[in-house]
Amino acid sequence: MTEATKNNTRPQPLPRDAFVQFRPMPTRWMDNDVYGHVNNVVYYSYFDTAVNAFLVENGLLDITGSEVVGLVAETGCSYFESVAFPDALETGLAVTRLGRSSVTYRIGVFREGAPRAAAQGHFVHVYVARESGRPATIPDHVRAALSTLQANET
Amino acid sequence: MTEATKNNTRPQPLPRDAFVQFRPMPTRWMDNDVYGHVNNVVYYSYFDTAVNAFLVENGLLDITGSEVVGLVAETGCSYFESVAFPDALETGLAVTRLGRSSVTYRIGVFREGAPRAAAQGHFVHVYVARESGRPATIPDHVRAALSTLQANET
Amino acid sequence: MTEATKNNTRPQPLPRDAFVQFRPMPTRWMDNDVYGHVNNVVYYSYFDTAVNAFLVENGLLDITGSEVVGLVAETGCSYFESVAFPDALETGLAVTRLGRSSVTYRIGVFREGAPRAAAQGHFVHVYVARESGRPATIPDHVRAALSTLQANET
């Protein structure tokens, strides 16, 4: 399957310790597509949920009120093993890059308790002023919280 | 925004001639998220639809009958400008890599008639035998059709 | 199949002339579920899209700006025949009840050009003040436009 992408850059499934925080992520009937597995698109809804749940639960994002919010600039996912409803899944979350106005998250999708990710990817938020859409510096309290998720690049 | 990803690798919006085929892709109310724009996840459903509609319409995939089918091994998307329901969109499709058992598509999401993509990404199918899940050679008639979509790497 | 619901109340597929306006509604790959047909949930995204596209295109709803908006109070759908990606579908739209602060739409999902609906249902909007959430009278220009969609109860 190394053929799938350029040469030897095909990523390998990450272990649990590549992630700082885990969250249960139950599947839904609709997540399965016609091949009987979670559709490739749906993994990104797990990513989105893992990131934003972290932000909201830690008081870092008021969905309707925050003046500075993260817009998604880039996402990507590698799929290693299929998963399917009604599997119980978990997402692992880490921050691999924390810039002045952007943050890159690493997200893994695990079967509950599995040692390695069934799929993993990245999710880049660029902070902007909600009204103007102009790039903004990540607020200090957000930066402080994000830094607790930092992991090494692998 | 070059900060968003590593140095000078932030992709630039592709022009229409980076794609071989276009398809209308109307938006749905639900595509918009709480920020009033099409959610990052939904772009992948446009990708998925563009690729599979090409395959089905050209007789290259019988969703319930084909013995060899493409499984999604990797996807990615860069978002440049937001789009929103009820915008009329188009997807552009091209093949950038055609291997023995895998194919990489380039997909662009355009506002109708726009000269450059509002978002673009890639989508890798690895062909497998449906029953066994074992990697399979892309069937000849599929390869022939995919080769008509070939574009240069940009 | 009369057994499916109470006695003789099982609705019958409506003909095209039970609807005032039609709109193309292309399917997406993800619309199909594991049984290879459009999932029951997805029909409601067609309903939602048909109603809101009518409102936005006729200048009756500014998604981020209108002070009075319709909230969904009730929906329902009867499914007669399965449809599946990549079928081209159409939605038919009509108004069956236009009250002081609420409107009931009838929506049909047709295969392109088919004489009878593959599925049909209803969608009730109750108008409220966006800020307070209090019930509001349907604005006059909205009422005037909705009245052009009126059809008889069947």
Place this chain on the structure above:
Amino acid sequence: MTEATKNNTRPQPLPRDAFVQFRPMPTRWMDNDVYGHVNNVVYYSYFDTAVNAFLVENGLLDITGSEVVGLVAETGCSYFESVAFPDALETGLAVTRLGRSSVTYRIGVFREGAPRAAAQGHFVHVYVARESGRPATIPDHVRAALSTLQANET
């Protein structure tokens, strides 16, 4: 709001004891629409998940193998209070009608621990032979399990 539907038939939010079984149903970021609340469509994905999770977990449905499966003939939902990501929700499940070849479920969507449903609806499965699509009698072991969910009509 009685105006929303015919006369005095507007349903009232059901209490917990109108349901036999509860299941956690976490929200996802994408569930929220542009108004900041779970979109009306998404409730049906909770319904679908509640019913099918019950069936699969009790060995009543093998998604890819069962010869007799339930197809959805009718669904409906009344929305009383909005809910929003990241709310923790629960679904309540009951059977209100168990016929020879069809079953009607009642489903409620509750904020975690709330005494009354934020939304509730019904979901009708008609059993058919998977291959032929012909109506089929509900298998005995399925009927026995469904009868444990029976509740009175309210």
